[in-house]
Amino acid sequence: DVKVTQSSRYLVKRTGEKVFLECVQDMDHENMFWYRQDPGLGLRLIYFSYDVKMKEKGDIPEGYSVSREKKERFSLILESASTNQTSMYLCASSLFTEQFFGPGTRLTVL
Amino acid sequence: QQQVKQSPQSLIVQKGGISIINCAYENTAFDYFPWYQQFPGKGPALLIAIRPDVSEKKEGRFTISFNKSAKQFSLHIMDSQPGDSATYFCAARLGNNNDMRFGAGTRLTVKP
Numbered sequence: 578d579v580k581v582t583q584s585s586r587y588l589v590k591r592t593g594e595k596v597f598l599e600c601v602q603d604m605d606h607e608n609m610f611w612y613r614q615d616p617g618l619g620l621r622l623i624y625f626s627y628d629v630k631m632k633e634k635g636d637i638p639e640g641y642s643v644s645r646e647k648k649e650r651f652s653l654i655l656e657s658a659s660t661n662q663t664s665m666y667l668c669a670s671s672l673f674t675e676q677f678f679g680p681g682t683r684l685t686v687l
Numbered sequence: 688q689q690q691v692k693q694s695p696q697s698l699i700v701q702k703g704g705i706s707i708i709n710c711a712y713e714n715t716a717f718d719y720f721p722w723y724q725q726f727p728g729k730g731p732a733l734l735i736a737i738r739p740d741v742s743e744k745k746e747g748r749f750t751i752s753f754n755k756s757a758k759q760f761s762l763h764i765m766d767s768q769p770g771d772s773a774t775y776f777c778a779a780r781l782g783n784n785n786d787m788r789f790g791a792g793t794r795l796t797v798k799p
Contacts, residue, residue: 581730608785617696619689619776619791620731633786667730671785674719678730 580604581679583668589685596655598682600668607672609651611635611643614665614681626651658686690714691779693790700797706764708793710777713758717779717788722751722762725774725792734775735762767797 584599602609608627612620612635622635624643632643640662644652651670655662663686669676693710700706710720721736737744737751737760744751750763764771777790 610785610787612789617791619693620789622786622788625786635786636788669730674721674736674780674785675733676785676787678732680728680730 581668581670581677583666583679583682585682586680587683587685589687590655590658591687592659594655594658594686596658596684596686598653598655598666598668598684600651600653600670600679601649602651602670602677603649604670604672604677605648606670606677607648608670608676609645610669610671610676611641611651611653612667612669613637614667620667623653658684660686662686689791690788691777691790693777693793695793696791697794698796700767700795702767702769702797702799704767704797706762706767706771706795706797708762708775708777708795709759710761710790711757711759712779714779714781715758717781719780720751720753720760721778721780721787722749723776723778723789725776731776764795767795769797769799771795772797 581602610625611623626632626645642654666682668679722734723731724734725731748765753760775793
């Protein structure tokens with residue numbers, strides 16, 4: 578079974594802090610994705626990566642950056658966290674069409 | 688701006704009834720249309736998917752109907768069960784890198 582793990586289930590940070598969200602997949606998938614999930618807005622794509630060191634902006638990249646140094650790991654970085662970045666963050670990976678999601682990280686920025 | 692519009696936001700159905708969730712899109716470059724199911728505390732998981740050259744796909748109690756000319760597709764859940772209570776997302780894929788755009792989600796509650 579494909580497993581996508583995220584470093585934390587819950588995270589509380591203060592405004593202005595630098596935040597790292599880590600995602601690891603164990604199935605050698607080429608593609609990895611970061612979404613944020615907000616009520617009434619569904620899943621919105623922040624960034625995705627189709628290869629090591631490659632990244633593409635999604636619909637809402639502002640305030641975020643990503644890093645993919647190894648194939649299995651995709652990190653989301655909030656350079657200076659703000660309260661409007663309080664959300665559920667979901668990581669996913671895929672080889673072909675199906676995306677496999679991690680359990681999510683609920684981030685609260687105070 | 689949502690590239691895939693999903694309705695309704697929430698749906699309550701009696702056990703044994705039919706649940707219907709609708710989605711619409713504008714971008715004709717979308718080439719793959721999955722539905723994902725999400726239970727509380729879990730990430731979404733693929734439920735069923737269709738390509739635009741097919742008008743209907745059925746897997747057990749779940750059916751996707753696809754209308755290419757209207758740019759609409761829908762999920763039908765027959766004989767809905769309390770265990771189907773979850774949030775459902777439609778999605779559409781853009782491009783070969785699996786760049787997926789999701790709808791806003793529908794929270795389905797099936798009452799026993």
